[in-house]
Each structure stands twice: as C-alpha cells, then as structure tokens.
Amino acid sequence: MKFSQLLIPTTKETPNDATxxxxxxxxxxxxxxxxxxxxxxxxxxxxxxxxxxxRQVVKEELDKAGCQEVSLSFVTPTALWRESGRADEYGKExxxxxxxxxxxxxxxxTNEEAMVNLVRQSVKSYKQLPLNLYQINLKFRDxxxxxxxxxxxxxxxxxxxxxxxxxFEDMQREFALMEETYKRxxxxxxxxxxxxxxxxxxxxxxxSKEFMLLADSGEDDIIVxxxxxxxxxxxxxxDFKVGDLCACGAxxxxxxxxxxxxxxxxxxxxxxxxxxxxxxxxxxxxxxxMGTYGIGxxxxxxxxxxxxxxxxxxxxxxxxxxxxxxxxxxxxxxEAQVALAEELYEALxxxxxxxxxxxxxxxxGAKMKDYELLGVPHGVVIGKNLAEGRVELLQRAGMIKExxxxxxxxxxxxxxxxx
RNA sequence: CGGAGUGUAGCGCAGUCUGGUAGCGCACCUGGUUUGGGACCAGGGGGUCGAAGGUUCGAGUCCUUUCACUCCGACCA
Numbered sequence: 001m002k003f004s005q006l007l008i009p010t011t012k013e014t015p016n017d018a019t020x021x022x023x024x025x026x027x028x029x030x031x032x033x034x035x036x037x038x039x040x041x042x043x044x045x046x047x048x049x050x051x052x053x054x055r056q057v058v059k060e061e062l063d064k065a066g067c068q069e070v071s072l073s074f075v076t077p078t079a080l081w082r083e084s085g086r087a088d089e090y091g092k093e094x095x096x097x098x099x100x101x102x103x104x105x106x107x108x109x110t111n112e113e114a115m116v117n118l119v120r121q122s123v124k125s126y127k128q129l130p131l132n133l134y135q136i137n138l139k140f141r142d143x144x145x146x147x148x149x150x151x152x153x154x155x156x157x158x159x160x161x162x163x164x165x166x167x168f169e170d171m172q173r174e175f176a177l178m179e180e181t182y183k184r185x186x187x188x189x190x191x192x193x194x195x196x197x198x199x200x201x202x203x204x205x206x207x208s209k210e211f212m213l214l215a216d217s218g219e220d221d222i223i224v225x226x227x228x229x230x231x232x233x234x235x236x237x238x239d240f241k242v243g244d245l246c247a248c249g250a251x252x253x254x255x256x257x258x259x260x261x262x263x264x265x266x267x268x269x270x271x272x273x274x275x276x277x278x279x280x281x282x283x284x285x286x287x288x289x290m291g292t293y294g295i296g297x298x299x300x301x302x303x304x305x306x307x308x309x310x311x312x313x314x315x316x317x318x319x320x321x322x323x324x325x326x327x328x329x330x331x332x333x334x335e336a337q338v339a340l341a342e343e344l345y346e347a348l349x350x351x352x353x354x355x356x357x358x359x360x361x362x363x364x365g366a367k368m369k370d371y372e373l374l375g376v377p378h379g380v381v382i383g384k385n386l387a388e389g390r391v392e393l394l395q396r397a398g399m400i401k402e403x404x405x406x407x408x409x410x411x412x413x414x415x416x417x418x419x
Numbered sequence: 420c421g422g423a424g425u426g427u428a429g430c431g432c433a434g435u436c437u438g439g440u441a442g443c444g445c446a447c448c449u450g451g452u453u454u455g456g457g458a459c460c461a462g463g464g465g466g467u468c469g470a471a472g473g474u475u476c477g478a479g480u481c482c483u484u485u486c487a488c489u490c491c492g493a494c495c496a
Contacts, residue, residue: 012457013431013445017489038488093495110496144420144494152495160496198496208496219495262496294496331454365456383455 001323003358007045009033010370020217022305023149025314029373031301031322032150039146039154046374047301049322051157054300055136057188057319058159065181067132067161072114074138078104080113084273093141107140112270112292115162119288120276126166129278129288130174134161136297150302151258152219157298164288166280168267171289175207175265178293182211182261189300190317191260192307196222196231198262208264211295212257215306222257225250258303259296266290305375308397314375315396323356324348324417326376326394330364330383337382340391340406344380347410351419372399378416380409 009030017034018024026032031047034040043051059069078096081087087094095107108114115133123131136159146154161178165171179195186193191213198210210233212222221234227250234240234254244252271277271287280286301320308315316322325348329341341357348355356376358367364383371379371394379394391409393402393416404412 009429009446011430011446016425016431019490036488091494139496141495145490145492147489158496210496259496264496292496296496333454361454363454363456363458365454365458367457368455369457381455385455 001356003356004360010373018149020148020151021309022151022302025305025309025373026149026301029314039143041150041153046322050301050320051298054189054320055297058136058185058295058297061181061185062134062161065177067134069135070133071135071137072111072118074108075105076108076114078106080117081106084113084270093143095140095142109139109141111160112162113274116270116274116276119164120274123164123278126278126280130163130165130170132161132163132174134159150298156296159295159297161293163291168289171265171291175263175291178263179209182263186211186260188319189304190319191303193260194222194224194231194257195229196233197236198233199235208262210259211261213260213303213307214255215258216256217306218256218258220257220259221254223252223254225252258306260300260303261295263293264291266292313373316375316377318377321376323376324354324378326356326358326371326374326379328358328367328371328379328381330381332359332361337386340386341382344409353417353419
C-alpha cells in the first residue's frame with residue numbers, strides 16, 4: 001500500500017493524557033484515535049491491520065486445537081444474567097439499558113450465560129461432547145477508571161472461549177490443552193510471558209491460571225522463578241516474602257505483569273444455575289462440566305508495544321506488524337529512486353509480501369521519523385546511494401542499517417522476510 | 420466514591436489574578452524554493468473559549484450551578 005494514499009495521521013506531539021509508551025506510540029503513530037470519552041477508541045487503518053493480524057494468530061491456534069468460532073449477540077437479555085444470579089452480583093461495570101418495549105438488556109462484558117444458553121438449546125447428548133466454542137468480538141465493561149489507552153479501555157476486543165464436557169476429568173484435559181495453546185499463541189506473537197496461578201474472581205470455579213506479559217508497566221504484582229516456569233499472582237501467594245525460594249530451589253522474584261489471558265476450570269457453576277443439561281450414557285440428565293478461556297486481544301496490542309519499543313516509537317514483532325516491509329523512497333523527485341521502488345514494490349507484492357511504500361513528497365528526515373514511530377520490523381531506504389548502486393536495509397529493533405548492492409537486494413529481502 | 424488537577428481551533432498550549440477586537444506552536448489549504456534525519460518564504464482557512472444561568476455598557480476573564488476528562492487511591496476475567 002502507498003503511504004500517500006493511506007490515512008496514517010502521525011504526530012510529533014504526545015497526547016497530554018498518555019503516560020504509557022504503548023498509549024503514546026499507538027496514538028502518535030496513527031494506529032488508534034481517542035473518541036474523546038473515557039476508555040473508548042477508534043481503530044484507524046493501521047491499528048485495524050495490527051488487530052486483525054493478532055486476531056488471526058489467536059484464531060489459527062485455537063482452530064488447530066479443535067475450537068470452533070461462533071459470534072454471540074453483543075446485546076444480551078438481562079434475563080439470562082438473572083438466571084445465573086450475576087445480574088445483581090456484577091454491579092456497575094455492567095452497562096444496562098432498556099429497549100422500546102422496556103425489556104432489560106446489557107452489553108456483554110463476558111458471555112458464560114449467553115454461551116450456556118447457546119449450547120443448552122442445541123446439545124442434548126453426551127455424543128455431542130466435548131465442545132469448545134469461542135468468539136473474538138467486542139466486550140464492554142464500564143470500568144471505574146479506564147486508563148492506559150488500549151490497556152484498560154471500557155470497550156475492548158476479547159477472545160472468550162467456553163468448553164463443555166461430560167466429566168470433570170475431561171474438562172481438566174481441555175484446560176491443559178488450552179494452556180498449551182495459549183502458550184503457542186503468545187510465543188508466536190513474540191511475547192515474553194509467564195503462566196501464573198491466579199484467583200478466580202467473579203467468574204468463579206475451582207482453579208485458574210493467568211498469562212502475564214512481563215512488563216514494568218503491568219498492573220499486577222506477580223512472583224516468578226527465573227530458574228523454572230513457576231509463577232503466581234500475588235493475590236494467591238499472600239504469604240510470599242522477599243528471599244523465599246521456589247520449589248525448585250532457586251530464589252523467587254517479585255515483578256509486574258500485564259494480564260493478557262486467563263483460563264478457568266469452571267465446573268458446573270453456570271450449567272447448573274442455568275439448568276443446562278445433556279443425557280449421559282445412562283440416559284440421565286447431567287449438567288455440563290465447563291471451562292472458560294479468555295484473551296484480551298486489543299490489550300495484546302498495548303502489551304506488544306510495552307515489551308517492544310524504544311525512545312523513537314513502536315517495534316512490532318513479525319507476526320503483529322501492520323506491514324511486512326516499509327519501503328522508503330528518499331527523494332520522490334529522483335526518477336531512478338522511484339523506478340526502483342516501484343519495481344521492488346511489485347516484485348514483493350507478487351510474492352505476497354505486504355509492503356508499505358512511503359511515496360510521500362516529504363523530506364528524508366520526516367520519513368525516517370515516521371518509520372521509527374510506526375515500527376515495522378524491516379525497512380528499505382532507496383536514497384542517494386543508489387547513484388553508486390547501493391540501497392540500505394533497516395532493522396527496526398536497534399535501528400541497524402546495512403548497505404547492499406541493488407543486484408542483491410531482492411534475494412536478500414526474500415531471505416530476510418522468509419519468502 | 421475520597422484526594423488533586425484540567426476544560427480556549429484537529430493536537431499541544433498561552434491569555435483568566437487586574438473584564439475592553441480570540442492568540443501562539445504543530446497540523447491543514449494555495450504558490451514558490453527545497454529533498455539523507457521531523458525544510459524555508461509568502462499568503463490563507465478553521466473558535467457557540469465544556470454547558471447553563473447571573474453581574475456588567477461590555478465576560479474566555481468575575482459569581483452560581485452543572486457536565487466532562489486526567490492523575491493518585493479504593494475496585495477490576
């Protein structure tokens with residue numbers, strides 16, 4: 001795509017309400033835009049591209065693990081929440097409203113009730129189980145204090161999955177599968193994370209694990225072991241003291257984490273309260289054993305930048321970047337530069353490489369500042385060295401520059417981009 | 420909900436104390452010059468000063484009420 005035709009409103013100035021690197025750079029890079037009201041954001045073309053790429057990674061890994069994607073109605077009848085008892089428990093985070101006929105509705109902050117309702121209408125036999133259904137769509141929580149941009153918005157994109165089983169043991173098998181699947185997702189996204197024991201909170205259930213992105217800006221206190229994989233949320237490790245040792249013998253360390261995912265062993269809490277049953281092998285009605293699994297997809301955008309940025313801007317990971325390559329023409333009036341850029345652009349696109357071609361009239365400095373701000377991992381500068389037959393390859397992490405001969409450019413790029 | 424702030428152009432801000440023609444920087448538009456680290460010159464467009472009420476000859480500025488947002492705290496899959 002050509003920069004000159006895209007809506008990418010980058011700015012030099014930092015918005016006055018942004019303190020977190022991810023918030024600052026996502027706004028300054030023109031990825032997102034504040035709606036003006038607290039905790040609400042618009043995704044501009046670049047932000048939407050990143051969101052879609054992250055969402056795709058999540059979807060691919062879940063589908064590989066046998067999960068099925070659905071999409072539940074965003075507007076949920078409050079009656080369902082009365083059945084489970086959460087209509088009263090959940091409090092003011094729940095945005096409630098009435099339709100023209102005075103029926104009560106809410107905007108889903110999570111969908112245990114709605115998903116149980118879906119399943120109880122269509123699953124009648126143990127032969128249809130197990131089942132793991134998920135969706136990736138908007139959630140709304142009227143947070144007391146939204147902050148940090150996408151990190152804690154009121155409206156956000158979340159993947160929420162729910163599994164249904166004939167036995168507690170089978171649910172635990174799925175729970176373990178989801179833990180492994182989540183690890184693959186976060187690893188593919190290039191994130192530094194830990195799985196920690198957690199408190200089950202309002203969702204309820206018998207056991208849960210959180211997926212914490214390690215970052216100083218995290219809102220959660222967690223303890224981790226650097227020698228093994230152990231980690232725990234401070235909420236469940238209340239007796240922790242500095243200097244305590246892990247079960248493996250190494251010292252434990254207190255650090256900060258961003259909660260990016262949370263999986264729960266629910267049991268029959270919701271299936272029982274919503275009277276959702278199937279007929280088992282003995283022909284007896286039985287409540288489903290359930291697990292529930294969440295990933296904060298829009299929060300991942302913020303998390304990726306919290307872990308990957310420098311004082312100049314974003315540094316996207318390969319699997320999350322809005323483009324595979326950022327191609328800069330230094331001087332748009334130099335016909336040789338433009339010709340080579342067009343040729344390269346078409347050659348790469350023919351290979352399925354998503355290229356951002358900076359064909360703007362601006363000066364070199366302005367284009368480089370935007371390259372650094374946008375944070376595409378790989379870049380090419382076609383500039384004044386073209387006169388000597390050379391162009392420059394850029395690596396955003398560390399801003400590493402390397403000159404290559406024009407004849408070697410395409411082969412070098414194909415190798416670097418893995419195409 | 421407690422504490423502290425802030426609302427003036429798309430963004431960042433000054434002006435408010437001491438009432439008297441609505442300002443600056445960035446961004447944007449036009450023309451020209453410029454093109455390896457956020458260019459320059461000239462011209463230009465854009466505002467119910469968060470809202471409502473009041474005082475006054477006159478209110479961005481003073482008074483009252485109200486709304487919104489930000490930060491700290493409590494809260495939070």
